[in-house]
Amino acid sequence: MPHDGHDHDDDAGAALSPVALRVKALESLLVEKGYVDPAALDVLIETYETLIGPRNGARVVARAWTDPDFADWLRRDATAAITSIGYAGRQGEHMVALFNTPETHNMVVCTLCSCYPWPVLGLPPVWYKSMPYRSRAVMEPRAVLAEFGVTLPEGTAVRVWDSTAEVRYLVIPQRPGGTEGWSAEQLAGLVTRDSMIGTGLASSPA
Amino acid sequence: MNGAHDCGGMMGFGPVAAERDEPVFHSAWESRAFALMSAVGDIGGWTLDEDRSACETMHPADYAATSYYEHWLHGLQTLLLKHGLVTAEELADGRCHASRIAKQPTPAPAVWGLVTAPGSYAREPQGPARYAIGDRVRTRRLNPAGHTRLPRYLRGHAGEIIARHGAHVFPDSNAAGRGEDPRWLYTVRFTCAEVWGTATRDTIHADLWEPYLEAV
Numbered sequence: 001m002p003h004d005g006h007d008h009d010d011d012a013g014a015a016l017s018p019v020a021l022r023v024k025a026l027e028s029l030l031v032e033k034g035y036v037d038p039a040a041l042d043v044l045i046e047t048y049e050t051l052i053g054p055r056n057g058a059r060v061v062a063r064a065w066t067d068p069d070f071a072d073w074l075r076r077d078a079t080a081a082i083t084s085i086g087y088a089g090r091q092g093e094h095m096v097a098l099f100n101t102p103e104t105h106n107m108v109v110c111t112l113c114s115c116y117p118w119p120v121l122g123l124p125p126v127w128y129k130s131m132p133y134r135s136r137a138v139m140e141p142r143a144v145l146a147e148f149g150v151t152l153p154e155g156t157a158v159r160v161w162d163s164t165a166e167v168r169y170l171v172i173p174q175r176p177g178g179t180e181g182w183s184a185e186q187l188a189g190l191v192t193r194d195s196m197i198g199t200g201l202a203s204s205p206a
Numbered sequence: 207m208n209g210a211h212d213c214g215g216m217m218g219f220g221p222v223a224a225e226r227d228e229p230v231f232h233s234a235w236e237s238r239a240f241a242l243m244s245a246v247g248d249i250g251g252w253t254l255d256e257d258r259s260a261c262e263t264m265h266p267a268d269y270a271a272t273s274y275y276e277h278w279l280h281g282l283q284t285l286l287l288k289h290g291l292v293t294a295e296e297l298a299d300g301r302c303h304a305s306r307i308a309k310q311p312t313p314a315p316a317v318w319g320l321v322t323a324p325g326s327y328a329r330e331p332q333g334p335a336r337y338a339i340g341d342r343v344r345t346r347r348l349n350p351a352g353h354t355r356l357p358r359y360l361r362g363h364a365g366e367i368i369a370r371h372g373a374h375v376f377p378d379s380n381a382a383g384r385g386e387d388p389r390w391l392y393t394v395r396f397t398c399a400e401v402w403g404t405a406t407r408d409t410i411h412a413d414l415w416e417p418y419l420e421a422v
Contacts, residue, residue, distance in 0.1 A: 016235075017235070019235060019276060019279070020233065020234070020235035022279065023235040023238050023239045023242070023279065024235070024238070024300075025299075025300030026242065026279075026282075026283070026297070026300065027238055027242060028300055029292060029296055029297070029300050029301065029302060030242065030246060030286075030292075032301075032302045033291070033292065033302055033306045034306055034309065034311060035245075035246055035249060035250075035291060035306070035309050035311055036242065036245045036246060036311050036312070037245075037311045037312065037313055037314060039313075039314040040241075040245055040311065040312045040313060040314040040316070040317050041238060041241035041242065041245055042241075042314070043314045043317040043318070044240070044241040044244050044245060044317055044321070045231070045237040045238075045240070045241050047317060047318065047321060048230055048240070049230045049231070049237075052321070053230070079324075083324060088322055088323070088324045089321050089322035089323055089324065089325070090320075090321045090322075090323075090325070093324065093325045093326055093327060094326070094327065094328070094371065096369075109214075111212070111213060111214030111357050111359070112211055112212055112214075112258075112355060112357055113211060113258055113261070114274060119322070122230065123230055123240070125224070125225070125228050126225065126228065126232070126273070126274070127222050127223060127224045127225070129274040130219075130222070130223070130274075131213055131216070131219040131270060132219040132220055132221060132222045132223065133222045134213050134214065135213040135214060135215065135216040135217070135219050136219070136222070137214075138214045138215060138359065138401075138410050139214070139215045139359075139398075139402055141408060142406075142408070144222055147221050147222050147224075148222070148224065157407045157408055157409065158406075158408040158409075159408070159409050159410075159411060160408070160409070160410045160411065161410075161411045161412075162214065162357065162360075162410060162411065162412045162413075163413070164355045164356070164357065164412045164413045164414065165327075165355060165371075165374060165377075165391055165413035165414075165415070166327040166374060166375075167371060167391075167393070167413045194224075199224075
């Protein structure tokens with residue numbers, strides 16, 4: 001099994017866990033069968049470890065904060081607007097952008113599995129796929145937000161979006177104060193992954 | 207099916223455990239399982255809906271007790287067997303015993319193009335849309351034995367259509383091998399008061415196909 005720099009419980013030399021052994025056996029079987037090319041597996045892993053991740057979404061948000069025409073395009077046709085920056089493909093075929101305002105906070109979940117906008121956020125974190133988040137986000141969103149350190153004003157309504165089809169949602173957090181005159185590149189540094197799921201807010205300037 | 211995967215509104219799983227600076231994969235086996243699922247999915251001859259359905263066939267106790275990549279692994283093995291790409295004996299010992307089905311594996315240089323290619327689940331509608339934005343609808347009380355994307359917690363509830371996405375591949379048909387059967391897809395807004403009986407102004411939105419809905 002090639003090393004990817006992220007081995008923990010199954011480093012070469014250490015005993016492999018039962019599930020690691022199962023995957024290793026499955027991979028060698030499928031390679032022997034001629035169904036997969038191990039080099040393609042390496043590229044897939046590298047793609048989602050280094051190229052497709054939440055920095056993409058941060059660039060979309062920062063552009064929306066600095067370019068009103070782009071923000072309008074995101075509201076009308078997020079798929080086309082996001083594709084224009086170069087982010088498209090698997091698990092991002094039908095994008096919708098949700099703009100947070102002082103009156104409305106948006107938060108995304110997939111109660112049925114783990115649907116998540118890969119081209120802009122990469123692969124989802126474990127908590128997003130976990131039963132605690134999936135079971136509770138729709139029923140007690142404010143309690144879940146509090147666990148992420150987010151307490152919203154009473155007057156802010158929470159809108160939860162359950163990704164039950166192939167529509168994928170990207171939250172556009174509110175631009176933090178004190179960032180007047182910042183470039184899109186500087187602003188992108190304030191856009192956290194969680195702020196684009198809706199379990200966080202954009203960071204404030206240090 | 208009313209499986210463990212359909213967990214919206216279930217209780218008792220405890221707090222959300224977010225990890226700081228979480229790596230994309232926590233171990234090599236997770237990354238290999240992810241890549242296998244993706245690479246075999248490209249040539250296996252099954253649909254995304256069939257794939258989700260296969261993951262949902264895991265025993266509820268096992269589903270709740272295992273990690274997400276183990277759900278995928280269960281789904282992948284289920285589909286490999288179902289589509290005759292491997293035998294149970296081969297899965298058990300990891301060795302090739304039966305003849306292979308001719309498949310052209312995805313070559314490494316093709317990966318980037320495949321994962322970033324724009325796609326669409328929208329299809330030509332089979333008829334006019336029954337509902338318009340602003341219409342009130344109620345979700346049906348369906349309990350299909352097969353795959354569905356109407357979560358249990360949203361069955362039998364009234365909501366409002368807030369978006370119409372065209373006709374999309376209908377998972378309930380597609381997962382069962384009955385073809386894409388495109389149906390109109392809507393985003394429906396429900397109040398938390400309607401769904402949970404709680405006194406808040408908060409709302410829940412879900413993307414629901416026309417067969418899940420009836421006029422109020």
